Amino acid sequence: MKELKDQKLAALALLKPGIVDVFEKYKLDFCCRGKRTLEEACTQQGVELEVVLEELGTELKKNGQSKIDFGKLSPIELCNYIKAAHHTYVRQKLPGITAHTEKVALRHGDLYPELEVIAEKWKLVAEDLIAHMLKEEHILFPFVEKVQKCFDAGESFQLPEEEFISNPIREMENEHEHAGDLMAEIRELTGDYTPPEEACTTWRLLFSELKEFEEDLHRHVHLENFLLFPKALEMERAVFKSQKAVQN
Template identity: 45%
Template sequence: MNSMETITTLNVTEIEPRFRHPIIFEQFDSLEAGDSFIISIDHDPKPLYYQLIAERGNIFSWEYLASGPENWQVKIERTKPEEAEATIGEIVASDYRKAQVFKKFGIDFCCGGKKTVSEVCNRKGIDISEVKQQLAAMDGDQGSPSQNYQSWELDFLCDYIVSTHHRYVKDTLPFLSEISAKVARVHGYSHPEVVVAANAFAGVAADLSAHLLKEEKVLFPYIKQLVAAKRENSALPQAPFGEVSNPIQMMEAEHEHAGEDMSEIRTVTNNFTAPDDACTSYRILYKMLQEFESDLHQHIHLENNILFSKAVELEKTWNN
């Protein structure tokens, strides 16, 4: 787009809700590579971001120009093919060891996996050359072998996630909930941050319990049916939710919320650093919260960046 041209701005609040996303998609589809437009809305349009990724792929950039609380503005640009850059999720999906580099720089590779390294570094003021240098160093370092999740069949990956990560969450939530409430009750008067952490974790526990149920009862069974249909060369199963991208968008939004809550806990606990006067329960709580967050990161990475993206592609391929 010529620098002298005015970028179109869509005031989404003036559009009837049921027509908003179709009109935004129509505007996006009309763009030439390098062109952009701005949407103005009264709330964070993050669900639209997930829908664009699911239905159009990584062919756009997403830049917040205003972030509320009353007005949100996002510039959406259709990227040029030669400018296409692998997302953080794609990088970690191809080599999970690189997650350690992103962790070191405080870059979210699970919930924020659909963003590019450049996008995140620019937004957070991180030296992108240093990040790319450390990522490149791993290409020449064989290191220890890691699971090649990319090569797994999706039905097997579903079962692995349930038996490994879902089981860990279910086994850990009751004790973590109990000990966080206990530490908050005993030490909250002198360390108010543990009260904030306990309240935030209570929200995580409630949300994840419902979230896992939806995945195990609705989404994962459908993904496994997709795999079976391809394997048996049979018709696609009928789903009550339409395309698989619909529940996936909901799951990714819930992942984002859980990640934000855990990030809040990490912040208020000073990176899970127990104070000098902390008792044994206090120290155990922080150690377990840190382990829980680490497991959640890999859990969400496997779903967002591998399982979900492959399921969307499988369904589209099979429909064609």
């Protein structure tokens, strides 16, 4: 398994579902910082490389694959999957988690002021993700669909460079990083989502919900940053070359 140490986290995360579980366990960021090699990430996180390699090896030996081979999906298929799976999940979870952060902060914030900070940061996460998903669904994803249809048909389309897909993609990547940073701050404030012994049922439920939400966000961002965006950009470059050839 020594050869794994030089592979990038983003690529390793696609091999098997259990790989992501190992990364989550050791807090190895495979989405916003997925360009790092496994060895680099372990060093920066202060995690023993050999321990991680052993656990990754165990996961790779297990039978069973992901139900979906994301690497084989087209940009349009990835957009549809992200909307159906991750965007739907976010919209379903936001109201409940928001209600729980507010309830727990109101009831226990006097003795545990960090709960009020968590509620404030969660509100930012919720607001940012709602706006982010709308931009993707109404601007970026339709543009990706247009690019792929031109690519598949061998056609070109007239577009000034300042309107290229790379511009909204950069914005989406920046927003991914911001949301990831906010969730990392929440994780730190919760002590890795570990409630105190005296925590009430809602408090315990909240921390469980936040942990699940962050893990889904990691998978969500990973699919966009390291599969959807690169594939869309590659197609756009091909379409642009076709456009330039027509112009010449």
